[in-house]
Amino acid sequence: MKTKILIIGPSWVGDMVMSQSLYITLRELNPNCLIDVLAPAWCRPVLERMPEVNEALEMPFGHGEFNLSGRWKLGKSLKSNDYTHAFVLPRSAKSAFIPFFAGVPNRTGWKGEMRYGLLNDIRADRTVFQYMVERYVGLAYPKEVMMDKTEFRTIKHPSLRVDEDNQTDCLKRFNISDTPIVGICPGAEFGPAKRWPEAHYTKVAETLIREGNQVLLFGGPKDNDVAQLIKGALPEELKERCFNLAGETSLVDAVDLLAACHTVFSNDSGLMHVAAAVGANIVAIYGSSSPKYTPPLSENVQMVNTDIACRPCFKRECPLNHLKCLTELSVEHVIKAYRDLPQLGH
Incomplete structure (x- = not known):
């Protein structure tokens, strides 16, 4: 079965750029995986410059907007994409609803606002890593080896394509x-x-x-x-x-x-x-x-x-x-x- 990954992306430009290091790592671990990123519309130009990203999906909700029914509808609309894994980069509860409603079987992210059940691969303490990029990349690895495999000096840096x-x-x-x-x-x-x-x-x-x-x-x-x-x-x-x-x-x-x-x-x-x-x-x-x-x-x-x-x-x-x-x-x-x-x- 092909690995299809849904990323719930961050909402800030810098965080989105840094998240590319996670996508690079995921592709290194599984070269044939497909990575789609759900993020605000303004992110699309940046995501389209990342060769690791298959598709940039628009997050239709404003920053901080809860809209549970809207998230349910969006999640259900993504169900047919048959994602096998989801990585939720923001730490809010609302960001974890969409992959849950989409029926993604493996849902990974850091412990945040009341996310038990919404995520089934929760990483307990993000402060075990000093750098934000480490916190992103660490999610690519099983929690048992995350600390051993994630090291700041060996992380691949973001590299955006230039037109x-x-x-x-x-x-x-x-x-x-x-x-x-x-x-x-x-x-x-x-x-x-x-x-x-x-x-x-x-x-x-x-x-x-x-x-x-x-x-x-x-x-x-x-x-x-x-x-x-x-x-x-x-x-x-x-x-x-x-x-x-x-x-x-x-x-x-x-x-x-x-x-x-x-x-x-x-x-x-x-x-x-x-x-x-x-x-x-x-x-x-x-x-x-x-x-x-x-x-x-x-x-x-x-x-x-x-x-x-x-x-x-x-x-x-x-x-x-x-x-x-x-x-x-x-x-x-x-x-x-x-x-x-x-x-x-x-």
Whole structure:
């Protein structure tokens, strides 16, 4: 009987990218398996760039929406797909209903909200693994050998396919030349406690442009104002080499444009993980979060943070109202990290 796997995917861009390491592992363990991923509609462009994924299925419910009857109908509609295994990556009870209603015989996930019965292969304590990607990949193995088989340094990193034709079209659309390109991702959907100050990013952008680079500012519509502040604060003669793309590209276009950058400076955000998965060098800037939990999965990374006593707090907003974990992380520190990237040959 062919192994057919249903993944209940995460709802954040970065988590979805990191989950590819699980799909790679599942295919290594069973090369002929089929993997379908049920996830929000916005995930489809990312999932379609993962060669391990057979089909991206749309999760029709909003984040946090319970809708038990809707989940029952969706589960019943998937029953005819004859899935043999399901892996439920979110920890909520509602995320486990769909494979249960679909009659998937083997349903694996970490212990969460009242999921006994909904899952029949429950892993008790996710904190046995330090990194989120380990918690995903560990589910691929039987619980008896999970700890022995899952090791951070041997996990295969996400690798998103790049569409070079679309990349060329995007560069032409925004009048970006073929001189070296650096990306900056100044936003963070999680909250302000992850966002390095825009004035600091402006100084980084100025330094990079004066060294002969073009700078692309990435993000969603909510990041457009911050990106415009960065560009607007540049000396007038440098502005034509800085491109505010925040809110101007689809996610799939951002994937291909990030792949055109030799280096990407980013807060701890979904786009940071996308940039790592398309092979860019990464300077990862951490405020309230920690590289000891969700580092960019690449060999070509420099991670920077302050060492003040209150971080990491993992809060969306600074509980002490000072954001020193970000404001006291100097431009000089970040530029030094950039120059220390081995791929740049400085």
